[in-house]
Amino acid sequence: MSKHPNTDLLSLEPEGLVRALESHFRQRDQPVYRIGQVRRWLYEGLSASIDEMTDLPLSERDALKHFFTLTQLEKARVEVSQDGTVKHLWRLSDGEFVESVLIPTKKRLTLCISSQAGCAMGCTFCATGWGGFQRQLTAGEIVSQYAASRRWAEKHLGDTISNIVYMGMGEPLSNRKAVHHSLSILNQGYGVGARRITVSTVGVVPGILELAERPEQFRLALSLHAPISDLRLRLIPLEKRHPLPEVLSALKRFNESGGKRITFEYTMIRGVNDASELIAPLADLALSVGAYVNLIPFNPIPYQNWESSEHHRIKDFAKNLQRRGVPAAIRETRGQDIDAACGQLRAHTLVQLEGSREREH
Ligand code: SAH
Ligand code: SF4
Numbered sequence: 001m002s003k004h005p006n007t008d009l010l011s012l013e014p015e016g017l018v019r020a021l022e023s024h025f026r027q028r029d030q031p032v033y034r035i036g037q038v039r040r041w042l043y044e045g046l047s048a049s050i051d052e053m054t055d056l057p058l059s060e061r062d063a064l065k066h067f068f069t070l071t072q073l074e075k076a077r078v079e080v081s082q083d084g085t086v087k088h089l090w091r092l093s094d095g096e097f098v099e100s101v102l103i104p105t106k107k108r109l110t111l112c113i114s115s116q117a118g119c120a121m122g123c124t125f126c127a128t129g130w131g132g133f134q135r136q137l138t139a140g141e142i143v144s145q146y147a148a149s150r151r152w153a154e155k156h157l158g159d160t161i162s163n164i165v166y167m168g169m170g171e172p173l174s175n176r177k178a179v180h181h182s183l184s185i186l187n188q189g190y191g192v193g194a195r196r197i198t199v200s201t202v203g204v205v206p207g208i209l210e211l212a213e214r215p216e217q218f219r220l221a222l223s224l225h226a227p228i229s230d231l232r233l234r235l236i237p238l239e240k241r242h243p244l245p246e247v248l249s250a251l252k253r254f255n256e257s258g259g260k261r262i263t264f265e266y267t268m269i270r271g272v273n274d275a276s277e278l279i280a281p282l283a284d285l286a287l288s289v290g291a292y293v294n295l296i297p298f299n300p301i302p303y304q305n306w307e308s309s310e311h312h313r314i315k316d317f318a319k320n321l322q323r324r325g326v327p328a329a330i331r332e333t334r335g336q337d338i339d340a341a342c343g344q345l346r347a348h349t350l351v352q353l354e355g356s357r358e359r360e361h
Contacts, residue, residue: 006069009042010140010147013184017042020068028063038064043189046147048072071140073148085335088149092117092141096134100145100168101340102153102161109153110163113145115179116170121202123236125225125269127301128169137170139181146186164192167200167221173207180210187216194218200265202238203247212254217261220254222247222291224264226273227281235273244285251289262291268309268317269298279317283324293321293328299336 012020021035037055041047050064076097077089086102098114119126120133145168150161164186166172172179179199186192194216201207202223211220226232233239251262264286268274286293295318297308309317314330321328334340 006067008071008138008140009038009068010071010143010185011138011178011181013139013181014039014043014188017189024064024067028060030060034060039189042070043191046151048144048148048151071138071144073141073144075148078152079338079340081335081338081340083334085338085340086152087335087338087340088145088152090145090148092137098137098141098145098169099340100149101335102149102157103334104157104159108162109157109159110165111146111149111161112165112167113142113149114168114170115142115166115172115175115182119170120174121171121236121238123202123223123238125235125267125298125301125304125306127303130301130303136175137178139178139185142178142182143185143190146190146192161192163196163198165198165200165221167198171202171204172199173201173204173211176207176210180214183214183216183218187218195261198263202236203242203244204238205242205246205250208247208250208254212250212257212260217259219261219263220251221263221265221294222251223267224282224285225267227278227285231273231278235269248285248288251291255289262289264291264293265296266293266317267296267298268314270307270309270313272306274309274313274317276316276320279320280324283321283326286321286326286328287324291326293318293326294331295328296331297333299333 007020009017017039018035021038025034034056038053041053047053049070050061053061072093073090075088076091079087084104088100090098092098096117098117100114101112103110103112114137116136117134118131119128121129123129146164153159153161183197186197187194198219198221199211200221200223211218225235229239229244232244254260255262295314297314298306300307318328318330
């Protein structure tokens with residue numbers, strides 16, 4: 001008879017973890033403090049294996065291994081950019097790959113994590129989108145990117161991670177159950193403040209509404225890229241299903257749910273979405289939901305011949321938005337020499353592993 005698949009301790013929300021361990025240790029006549037021991041190994045010790053839990057008797061480690069697992073991320077590659085950006089390529093247990101990126105700045109160490117292997121959204125400017133969708137990540141696979149990256153950062157950079165952004169591969173709000181669990185685990189388990197965690201979405205309305213209902217003040221980034229529907233449709237196929245006005249009313253709900261911050265991500269593509277006439281509608285949208293605007297130079301990708309807007313044009317956009325009362329900043333591109341920039345994740349690996357595969361659009 002085949003054994004029931006073991007529960008992954010790292011995929012359980014902290015409350016669920018305590019419940020599962022309570023019942024496990026009760027059945028084994030073990031003291032309650034065993035729960036705290038395991039919890040500490042996971043969330044403070046950043047453990048990647050039950051064998052590391054050395055203050056548990058060997059027999060208890062064996063029993064835990066019999067009923068539970070811990071997500072294993074195998075480090076397939078680490079690349080360090082000249083500017084200090086660090087990209088990890090992780091191999092998942094079934095051979096899929098995902099990436100996460102550590103981005104050090106003066107005051108912060110931000111980790112960019114993936115929520116899916118690939119992405120089904122097919123945005124025309126994004127390398128992950130061109131690679132197609134492989135599968136959802138489990139909550140354990142999402143939070144393990146944090147635990148493993150933090151272990152790496154503490155060892156090699158002598159620093160810990162201060163902020164997390166769901167801006168790696170995948171559309172987090174298309175993997176809602178695992179992403180919600182991962183948010184609880186990062187916040188209540190590992191203790192990362194909700195305001196230091198940003199979920200980035202291309203506009204999955206039901207997901208935005210669900211996030212608005214959560215009591216924690218997780219931040220939301222909307223990948224806007226165009227302030228009018230016609231143009232947005234050229235860049236983001238989801239615009240057809242969830243057009244801008246619908247996204248906007250979801251953002252209003254999010255905004256009204258109290259103390260939550262919204263950012264617009266606007267990737268600037270030369271001759272595509274950088275016309276001066278777009279500044280006024282962009283400003284209106286931002287003001288209507290109190291959003292902060294991040295202007296991002298487009299990172300060229302292998303499948304498109306688009307280029308970034310020129311720097312003076314991006315500066316002009318930023319200045320004009322500010323003049324209209326919209327807080328705006330230019331996000332510098334990081335880690336370009338190792339393809340760690342937004343929209344480039346996995347592109348390189350796919351091209352290397354499979355040859356540059358043209359996708360029909
Ligand atoms: N799916 C989510 C999160 C992952 S994408 C989303 O779309 O929001 C993370 C960010 O990278 C998004 O803002 C996305 O629009 C941006 N991005 C994708 N491709 C890019 C490229 N080639 N150049 C610059 N930014 C890009
Ligand atoms: Fe997916 Fe985001 Fe890329 Fe669009 S921009 S294809 S939603 S990862």
